[in-house]
Amino acid sequence: MESPVAQRIRELIVEGTLAPGTRVAEAAIAERLGVSRTPVRNALPALAMEGLLEPAGKRGWAVRGFSVEDSFRGTEIRCLLEGYAARELAARPDRGPVVAELRDCLAEGDAIFAKGHVVKEDEEAYGRMNRRFHDTINSGARDPLLSDLIHRVYAVPFVAPAVVAFNRVPLEEIFPILVSGHHQHHAIVDAIEAGQPDVAETLMRGHSSPARRSLGLDKLPEIALPDV
Structure with missing residues (x-):
């Protein structure tokens, strides 16, 4: 934690x-x-x-010196790699226990958003849930090389799924962004459970948009991340 x-x-x-x-x-x-x-x-x-x-x-x-573009591209690459992990997991015949753990993550996220808004205190809980969700998919693929590559990308600033910057985006704006991303979580798990590798991979690859928006990375001129 x-x-x-x-x-x-x-x-x-x-x-x-x-x-x-x-x-x-x-x-x-x-x-x-x-x-x-x-x-x-x-x-x-x-x-x-x-x-x-x-x-x-x-x-x-x-x-460390870094640019917004580093974080933007790192998030794109992370989702490409995680898309392949989702694909591999969806193709595994023994994916049931992993799906059950993912469903638990979904329930945790649903509880965070049930009140219809987020508060600053939700930042830690959401970041923890999001990291667990992505780690579960990555480890569930059982591909050590892929897992290593994903964790290398996590070293790029603001790319790791546990990172949420509630201070960068107003709470009233970040709520629909996070809810949209969590709806994608549900769709990804549905595809994995249904054994649809192509769908799971496509959905995970598209998951980079809410990730970038939740950090303000889609508003490059408007944010003040260190840029060197």
């Missing part, structure tokens, strides 16, 4: 408060956020896995 500290550090990077190349010191970040150094220390490696930080010196971190 992602910590609020990791979310807040990510926001500082996205907002440009922590600019590319900035050294990220545990003590300074802890003081800024009003927390102890321990949750900061735990959050930094996870943010490095997302591609937001890179090693700097001995056991240190710095904000």
